[in-house]
Amino acid sequence: MTNNTRFHTPRALARVLFAAAALAFAAPAAPAQTAEREDTVYSRLYAEFARHPNRLAGGTNLASCFAALERELQASGLKPRRQTFRTLVQETERLSFTYAGEPVAGVLMTDNGPAPFVTDGPIEGPVVFVGNGSVADLEGKDVAGAIAIVDAAKIGVRLPDVFMLGAKAVVLVGDDSIDQWRMTRVCFSTVTLVPRLYIPRVKAIASGLLEADGSQRGSIDARALLKDREGVNLWVELPAVGGWTGDLKREEVLVLSARLDTHGFTPDYSPELRQAANAALLADVAVSLAKSGPLNRHVVV
Numbered sequence: 383m384t385n386n387t388r389f390h391t392p393r394a395l396a397r398v399l400f401a402a403a404a405l406a407f408a409a410p411a412a413p414a415q416t417a418e419r420e421d422t423v424y425s426r427l428y429a430e431f432a433r434h435p436n437r438l439a440g441g442t443n444l445a446s447c448f449a450a451l452e453r454e455l456q457a458s459g460l461k462p463r464r465q466t467f468r469t470l471v472q473e474t475e476r477l478s479f480t481y482a483g484e485p486v487a488g489v490l491m492t493d494n495g496p497a498p499f500v501t502d503g504p505i506e507g508p509v510v511f512v513g514n515g516s517v518a519d520l521e522g523k524d525v526a527g528a529i530a531i532v533d534a535a536k537i538g539v540r541l542p543d544v545f546m547l548g549a550k551a552v553v554l555v556g557d558d559s560i561d562q563w564r565m566t567r568v569c570f571s572t573v574t575l576v577p578r579l580y581i582p583r584v585k586a587i588a589s590g591l592l593e594a595d596g597s598q599r600g601s602i603d604a605r606a607l608l609k610d611r612e613g614v615n616l617w618v619e620l621p622a623v624g625g626w627t628g629d630l631k632r633e634e635v636l637v638l639s640a641r642l643d644t645h646g647f648t649p650d651y652s653p654e655l656r657q658a659a660n661a662a663l664l665a666d667v668a669v670s671l672a673k674s675g676p677l678n679r680h681v682v683v
Contacts, residue, residue, distance in 0.1 A: 423454050423669050427662035435653035437644045440471050440611025444643050447658075448616055451642075451665055455618055458669040465615040472498055472649045475605045479553065479579065481509055481589055482598040488585030489553070490648040491606050492569060492578045498606040499577055505529065505551045509600040511592055514539040515552075525549040529600045531591045535559050535583070539568055541576070551577035551602055555586045562647040569647075577602065580648050613643075620671055620681040635680040640664040 430450040434443035455462045472493060479486045491499060510528045513519025514536035526548030532539065534554040541552055556565065569578055579602065586592055594600075622633070640660040646652030668683040 424666035431658035460618045469613040470608045471611045473609045477604045481600045486589045504603040506601045508596040509594040510596045511594045557583040565647040622680045623676040
């Protein structure tokens with residue numbers, strides 16, 4: 383077999399993966415439409431993964447997705463293996479927020495890193511909207527002993543000044559214009575021990591939080607802990623016949639991977655369909671490679 387022939391499969395695989403990336407970055411609705419038209423490994427797995435958009439490590443949603451993935455791989459003659467490890471996952475034990483005597487819907491616990499949200503009792507005080515939390519937006523507002531409502535989507539959002547002026551807790555208001563990386567930078571620009579919650583803008587508007595001027599009181603009763611959970615890596619090996627050695631004079635292994643679990647700024651609710659599409663497509667690629675006959679280099683998926 384010539385070197386040109388040896389490179390044929392990797393090139394084909396590269397084209398497949400390039401197409402996979404294009405699909406994975408498409409709008410979430412596209413894979414669902416494909417699932418209705420076709421019955422493929424990808425469509426079946428994506429449909430199952432989409433039923434569990436929030437897949438926290440150690441949770442039942444992720445376990446169901448792994449079980450479906452194993453079934454598909456086994457049905458194609460592959461032998462999936464599991465690598466387990468211990469990990470810490472933030473788990474909310476209780477969470478409630480009331481404003482003007484009414485419960486506020488849609489409030490979520492934020493990822494507080496190594497210092498989960500633990501208090502001796504409810505946090506109570508006047509509720510004040512403080513814009514983006516900057517010195518300019520705080521001017522003329524009394525936040526001492528208050529629960530501050532901060533618009534996290536505004537440019538220049540920051541929290542240190544809010545707490546320096548005596549706020550007891552912060553409720554961050556966000557929308558689709560922000561992502562977990564921006565929110566993480568905002569939160570960890572101040573002390574991690576300070577209480578923080580998150581609420582979608584539509585829920586904040588419905589509750590009147592963006593108009594809060596301190597005349598109404600609020601109460602937060604919340605508790606989150608770090609729990610020990612079992613994480614899982616699922617993998618299969620596609621052995622080659624006389625693996626390609628390349629310039630290193632040793633048989634090479636091509637490793638393809640995709641993440642299936644989810645974790646974000648609000649661990650209890652971090653839906654992710656792009657990762658679901660990536661994982662489903664990679665499983666489809668693995669099955670296709672297994673059916674294509676002997677490979678010219680080892681592949682681990």
